[in-house]
Amino acid sequence: MAAQVSEEDVLLAKRIISAAERHDLPALKVLLKEGSANVQDPTATAATSPLHAAILSCGEAKDGKEADGDAVQTVDLLLQNGAIWNDLNKEDETPGCVAHRLGQKKIYEKIVEAGVRAELLFAKMQALGLSGDDDVEDDDEILEEQPAVKKQKVDKETVQVVQEAVDEEILDDVSKDNLAYLKSELRYRGHILFDESDNAVMMDWETEIMQRHAQTLIPKPGLKVMNVGHGMGIVDTAIQTHEPAQHHIIEGHPQVHQRLREQGWYDKPNVIIHEGRWQDVLPKLVEQGVVLDAIYYDTFAEDYDAFKEFSSEYVIQLLAPEGRFGWYNGLGADRQICYDVYTKVSEIDLHEAGFDTEWEDIKVPTGLHGSKQWEGTRRPYWTIDVYKLPVNTFVR
Numbered sequence: 001m002a003a004q005v006s007e008e009d010v011l012l013a014k015r016i017i018s019a020a021e022r023h024d025l026p027a028l029k030v031l032l033k034e035g036s037a038n039v040q041d042p043t044a045t046a047a048t049s050p051l052h053a054a055i056l057s058c059g060e061a062k063d064g065k066e067a068d069g070d071a072v073q074t075v076d077l078l079l080q081n082g083a084i085w086n087d088l089n090k091e092d093e094t095p096g097c098v099a100h101r102l103g104q105k106k107i108y109e110k111i112v113e114a115g116v117r118a119e120l121l122f123a124k125m126q127a128l129g130l131s132g133d134d135d136v137e138d139d140d141e142i143l144e145e146q147p148a149v150k151k152q153k154v155d156k157e158t159v160q161v162v163q164e165a166v167d168e169e170i171l172d173d174v175s176k177d178n179l180a181y182l183k184s185e186l187r188y189r190g191h192i193l194f195d196e197s198d199n200a201v202m203m204d205w206e207t208e209i210m211q212r213h214a215q216t217l218i219p220k221p222g223l224k225v226m227n228v229g230h231g232m233g234i235v236d237t238a239i240q241t242h243e244p245a246q247h248h249i250i251e252g253h254p255q256v257h258q259r260l261r262e263q264g265w266y267d268k269p270n271v272i273i274h275e276g277r278w279q280d281v282l283p284k285l286v287e288q289g290v291v292l293d294a295i296y297y298d299t300f301a302e303d304y305d306a307f308k309e310f311s312s313e314y315v316i317q318l319l320a321p322e323g324r325f326g327w328y329n330g331l332g333a334d335r336q337i338c339y340d341v342y343t344k345v346s347e348i349d350l351h352e353a354g355f356d357t358e359w360e361d362i363k364v365p366t367g368l369h370g371s372k373q374w375e376g377t378r379r380p381y382w383t384i385d386v387y388k389l390p391v392n393t394f395v396r
């Protein structure tokens, strides 16, 4: 049950939001000693956080003239006081979405930086076993307001209920769990590979992106190359055109193995297919002392932590000193701000793991967004205009 909000709290929330909206720094500084930078006005029809309010009131940047001075300092002040960079308003917009829509680039960059800091800190806390929920006391509240997977600070019975909710969610959407996905029924339908929950696992509008990945990773014939995740075989077909000496393919889904068989991949010279999850296959390749000139990673139903493990545990062991590593950069691609934050977070994490990253911008096909191509898919996983293609090499 949501906690009762007193009249005093509502008044304070209104005053904080109003001071943020007016970019009234002196008032806001005083008010933030009494209340949070994340207050919501429960009586407002269009609920909005102080950060949303501060950005919305800047209006559209016209003729390259962006908000400056007090507006930017207000955003800074709210972020310094813990304003949540990816909080959603009723229009399903984060503060970064609003800044992006209004063309307020300076403010947008501030939110990207705050997002990167927050995500790096969150990952560090998780690695240390700190949930970040320690100040939340009411277990009921945790159940109601947090995403299922984070609801762990509760008693045994509740854990069970929560686990059932998680399982149900996975059943409803197999892309939430790699093992569930790998057991699910796939459908190849023309230009799309679907999973059992109607998610598009792969679509052929990504062909140019796949071809460019192969080009950037394989500068000459005769190299040893590995691709993880065969999908529709688009990147593997592109890899073949660069005449590799060895072409390893790791694939975990039995139906994709079947398709590889039907399409004659097992008989192609120099192609070595490893059936199984990369988590099981790669330790064996490391043990065998396999060294590769190029590695490409594009799996499905795996989270950012899996990618981090892949790059920091395995790529560093398998890649030749002059080798190149590429990966599908699709995290957060249904929201520009999330894509920009995760592009930066991955660059920082990869640098920590020992890699430099070079980015190349590729415009996605015009007319993709909202087009018929997405018909039958659960949701469009790509809504932004530019794909940032990464090429990683060992830090020099």
Ligand SMILES: C[S@@+](CC[C@H](N)C(=O)[O-])C[C@H]1O[C@@H](n2cnc3c(N)ncnc32)[C@H](O)[C@@H]1O
Binding pocket: 178, 201, 202, 210, 228, 229, 230, 231, 232, 233, 234, 235, 236, 250, 251, 252, 253, 256, 276, 277, 278, 279, 298, 299, 300, 301, 302
């Ligand atoms: C997005 S598709 C790859 C598309 C591919 N790049 C192409 O050009 O068509 C992802 C593939 O990774 C496979 N996969 C998912 N998780 C895996 C894992 N843990 N190990 C190996 N393969 C996995 C999926 O079955 C699927 O075939």
